[in-house]
Amino acid sequence: MNDIETEYNIIVDTAANDRMYDHFEFLARVNINAADNLLDCLSQSMSSLKNSPHRNPVYDRPYLPKGKYRYLISCDRYRIVYQIIENCVYIDDIQDCRQSDINNLL
DSSP states (O other), rough: GGGGOOOEEEOOHHHHHHHHHHHHHHHEEEEEEHHHHHHHHHHHHHHTTTOOOOGGGOOOOTTSSSOOOOEEEETTTTTEEEEEEEEEEEEEEEETTSGGGGGGGO
């Protein structure tokens, strides 16, 4: 299927959504405008996957099945990790890139 002809459904894993909310809540304690901007930026990035999820690189880690996941860097420091299955994009993790990979779900 060609990405230009397809609109993919976006499904966010509950744990990934919770991590996004934790980042938002932490930032909101410091600066509510920055927190709103973060939420808008992450939401726009995830929505952009509806039209062309194959444009991003494969998330290649030795502990993951080869070629299963892709990632998108959002808001300069968050990695959105997802997989594409048929006409759905499953967002499985949202990672703060400033943290070690060891601490991330995937």
